Amino acid sequence: MANEESYAEAKRRSDEAWDGIEKEPGAYTLLSGDRPTGRLHLGHYFGTVKERVRLQDMGVNTNILIADYQVITDRDTTEHIQDNAYNMVLDYLAVGIDPERSMIFTHSAVPALNQLMLPFLSLVSESELHRNPTVKAEQEASGHALTGLLLTYPVHQACDILFCKAQLVPVGRDQLPHIEQTRNIARRFNERYGRVFPMPVGLLSETPLLPGLDGRKMSKSYGNAIALSMTAEETAKLIKKSKTDSDRHITFDPENRPGVSALITTAATMTGRDPYEIADEIGDGGSGQLKKYVTQVVDDFMAPIRERRAEYAKDMGLVKEIIHEGNRKANAIANETLDEVREAMGMTY
Template sequence: MTSDTQLLDDPATGDALADSTSDASLQRSIARSAQIEADLEVHPERYRMLTGDRPTGHLHLGHYFGSLRNRVALQDKGVDTFVLIADYQVITDRDEVASIQERVFSLLADYLAVGLDPARTTVFTHSSIPALNQLMLPFLSLVTDSELRRNPTVKAEQEATGGRPMSGLMLTYPVHQAADILFCKANVVPVGKDQLPHLEQTRVVARRFDERYGRAGDRSVPVFPAPDALLSEAPNLLGTDGTKMSKSRGNTIELRMSANDTAKVLKKAVTDSDRHITYDPAARPEVSNLVQLAALTTGRDPLVIAEEIGDGGSGALKKLVTEAVNEHFAPIRARRAELEADQAHLRSVLADGNARATEIAEATLAEVREAMQMVYG
């Protein structure tokens, strides 16, 4: 059995986050993701997927095309789907919490409106699952301060604040994320390539727990599976101002917007001075972004759309995009309005999801206590 100090400093584990960004590691992750994608078509019952969102604002088209529709597709294939509304993660870097409850139910309305089915998908909130959060204590004993500070999210936060002391919750964010994934023993997590270091931290925690404690009576059987990345090639949608689409920038088209509000936002979208419309993301990112949005909402080729508009200019392009977006999202928005009007139903769905997540988290915590020989009665 490896000693505690050796375990934490072991090059095979201590350098895992750095290695996760290497070309060789990336290629392994891509190959493994492709294998999983193929197997999902045949054996979806083998997989449990976890993903989620922080309730810091309202969901927008970037979320929909980047992740929401993929979650629904995985659910519909038969994958056991868990979606976390990470309300505790809001307070890692924010002081104001007055709007969290409203945003939690806004997220839930979005989830149900786009097609997530509470009978097949477990939607839950961090703060409602005590056993999940209790896993952080043993997990924190498995990582070092320096490892946490090397995590991309923690590093970005530290750089953004100019060295101002960060909260303990922000510093331990990667471990909280590991608890989110491991409490339900999710074995696939949809991520982009830039998020692989985050998932590798979870894999390190899972591996170290089993190396240190194992499963009571049979150390050959791990307590936690090492989750794999399900790499997604999400479309790179820009905001209406031509910069990265972000809730904080106010450049998004929210799922909850009315058709009129959508038209107003798109009317102000940035384009360029060339009247002839082409699809060239590198040379004409703003125009191409609108063409791509029309393509995504109609299922057509962006090159064909651009060619059809031709000399119609940005006015014709914006008109087409507005009509396409509003037509595509009309049934989703209608369903969402019904859901928002029935708060009792939303609360019932969340209560059921929290109850299922709690049952699973308590069973996992019981296994952890047994493995750590901390069962006293």
């Protein structure tokens, strides 16, 4: 789904869904999630997590997946995975995810969800799996061999989305091929066996991508990401050592001055200010003054998140209970959906 015509259609469906949400949020179910490969950072927050909180607060039925099985699509170890999952829940709670209104669950604890892979794999061709541009990009970025799990990653995502009959999946433009694959699987299943699944929509946001502090994609592996779990001292140190350039006069020019512009973008995203206005305000103050300003902005933004996170971290029993309860609910939903699938396929014995 790379061409402009396809994107325009995806945008039309997204806009239509937003209109529906505004009118009757409780009629919609949402699925979103993250791989527990490390700590969540501000790129995750502004990219999708903030939107989840907003939709949850509007009254949309919200489901959040900790995609632990997807860690091994391109990694050879599950070391630290449990710790990462627990910390992910702390991050969710700190930014406003409410487990009373949002179901938080893990792949590995919901067998019926994963069992949907078998019938779903029969609905896609080998060439479709190889064609998915997101899979290619993720393989290249990881440098890992193409595993069977990575190749079928979009099908597994279809299981995530369709097991709870989610109509909404918040995505960036680059993830639209996954949504199209899921729509194909839902349509083919419904045509072949009878209508069981809705046709999900990629819910597009106008939020621009927040770059890392060096201008590249924000990523823990690049060392350019501000994690939600960082202390004020850690963020200050990270910002201080971020690379800028030798030109003392500050301007906003992402193409030619990626480091300087990434710092400005960070401040602009958190304050809602225009990046050019921030650059003009710093002017000849140089990178030192820019970094000082960005550090203050980050501290102001992160202070309430840090405070809430620290409170929740005092009770890890609560964190574990949230996952256990989410897994219990997810299993009940997945078992019911799998029963519907078996019945539609004539596999009830």
